[in-house]
Amino acid sequence: MTETNKKGKKLGLTTKTFIALIAGAIVGVIMHYCVPSGYIKDTILVNGVFYVVGNGFLRLMQMLVVPLVFCSLVCGSAAIGDTQTLGKVGVKTICFYFVTTALAVGVALAFANVINPGLGLNMEAVVAAENTAVSTDVSFVDTLLNIIPKNPIQGLAEGNMLQIILFALIIGIILAKLGEKTSTVLNFFTQFNDIMMEMTMMVMALAPYGVFCLIAKTFSGIGFDAFIPLLKYMLGVLGALAIQCFGVYMIMLVLFTRLSPVKFIKKFFPVMAFAFSTATSNATIPLSIDTLAEKMGVSRRISSFTIPLGATINMDGTAIMQGVAVVFAAQAFGIELGVAEYITVIATAALASIGTAGVPGVGLITLSMVFNSVGLPLEGITLIMGIDRILDMTRTAVNITGDAVCTTIVAHQNGELNREIFETE
Template sequence: MAKTEKKKIGLTTRIFISLLLGAILGVFLHYCVLPNDAVQNILVDGVFYVVGQGFLRLMQMLVVPLVLCSLICGASAIGDTKTLGKVGVRTVVFYIITTALAVAVALIVARIINPGVGMDLNTLEVAETQIATTQTSMVDTLLDIIPKNPIESLATGNMLQIIVFAIIVGIILAKLGDKTQIVHNLFQQGNDIMMEMTMMVMSLAPIGVFCLIARTFSGMGFDAFQPLIKYMFAVMLALVIQCLGVYQILLKVFTGLNPIRFIKKFLPVMGFAFSTATSNATIPLSIDTLERKMGVSRRISSFTIPLGATINMDGTSIMQGVAVVFIAQAYGIALTPMDYLTVIATATLASIGTAGVPSVGLVTLSMVLTSVGLPIEGIGFIMGIDRILDMSRTAVNITGDAVCTTIVANQNQALDKEVFNKKEAELEA
């Protein structure tokens, strides 16, 4: 009698189940248990907070060495510096264009919905805003990309400087070839070690995601959304248009691939990004999914995905675009067409170098508001509900990175369409 093999539940499925269960428990605690000091202190601010933040710290621990090794290996694997230059330029141009499109979509949606019109500011509980607004010139911003001390950049986690240093090292390794084989092997083995460490940390993802989501929802009642429901709706609608509309049209036009199949295969990564609200944490999962399910060569994705996690923040730019209109309307300040163009330019530039960590978009929003003369105190109106929007826009950020990577891979004959067209069951067989 033949044994029937019990099908093992995959990691991504377990993450989704944990996300759902965490949300259900969080909502239950909020409405049926809290406020209860024992539950709040021991469970919500104790167990959930420690385990959830511990998991995020483990993921953040991986980011700097993983980005360094993967970018060096990616740049050196492309080999020919001419090809590397083409890939780099295409990737950056694509990221900048999609970010500008994202801000434009956000402004159009916000102007149609008018989230701030008729808002009584006295009914809003304004969170205290302590946001640094140190102004730096464009020249200083550009110069700051070049590291004075790469060791310091690695220690402080300055991602743009790390990327520049890693790409230069990768180009030199590719140019010198066999002369630097030992150093090349060192970074290649370092990359293998980091990927293995990532898989170890990822095995804890269901527990970490459960605690993060449960704590988030336990502190967010649906009543808190009511004063800002139009703002939330505008942001979510713009995110959906960008993710399911703009990206998928670009994917179809430039590759001819089926957008629905792409979304189905990439959905688990989007779910993971949603639960952690950090683009950097999804880097290894994105690279792995693109290779196994989409047929994207790792030599392309190991270059474009870490780069995208740093400079491609379309979801964040969408939030900033809607927030500008919302705050302007709430304060009764009229914006001119030139102001809207300024917002598009500033939000696009602000997304470059934005750290892929939770809620950083609120910090760069101050720069966008200042560019059109809006009071940064307006950020306080949206801080209370930003967490759920932050989770959603992170999912959009990493989807944009994946679409760009797939398009660039296709243009460089590094995309296996047979793998992409296979069903997931066939890939796992």
């Protein structure tokens, strides 16, 4: 009984990280307004302990990006390659997921540029100028050509994410095509992917310490000026998620199936609530399949394929968070992003959704990949890390709703949707 009570009272990683965010902000604000500049404050604390611990955590996150994304993409695209056996169903599903993800990033970028979440937050006082240097001289044509790696090993070493994504997708598709001939290689990538996921969890366990030091260092330099942009960032993500879930998805549902969006949301809401509480797409797979079959008349033959696939590659909510975060960081650091950079963000976030595992918190790891693709400083991630849990829960609910809408549309187009069941109250 005692052990159970102790376990019940034990704080989770999310709670610890949020507490670290609040504590770091308080400590930073106190140091900004109450502690005079001097050797102890500036050298030992701000540029010593806070800098070393905070940036050490950032480096650990950067360490994970290339191997984690590469292995996840190989495994994900290998699974996609199997969809050839389902012919048109597979093609429609994959096209739907990629299109909605690209739309999601577009919605996020547009909405964020309307509310301007990063304006008024001057991060140049916190981060050295060399970290914010961005080259905008590369043309759009060269950006497209640079997706194709001349040397994939060099691309991996340099962390060129678009090249890594393309190379990993090709390997995964070939592994799926060759089947049993390359089962040993596929098993290696699958097992190494498991290793990287475990390493990710180990690194994320250090998040409270890293977040505290990074936030304390940030607020010690800018004080209360960081609060309003942070709230605007949250509203930006939540607003874009609402547009995607209740706008884009429902319009597509009506256009392709003529079904009632109100009934769809009403019947699927329990699954959305479950996804919100767990913040993991993978955990909702059985509940989604059962709900679609029993309440909406979707054939299990379709949903048993599209729902697990969606949990792997359809991360519209994560893509939205990444889109808003890009605008937030660019404005906070005073970096101008052109059309080529925005197109790069859309492409990177859409393709990276394949490598985003359906577990809590991993979206922050791939966010660093999106930042790298357009040269944004990773310090921008630390501002949003502590409040990411509530956003993670919300975007997971959006992710699985997109999976369900896609499944319903594909089932309707293949004559495997029982409309009578859907219309039943």
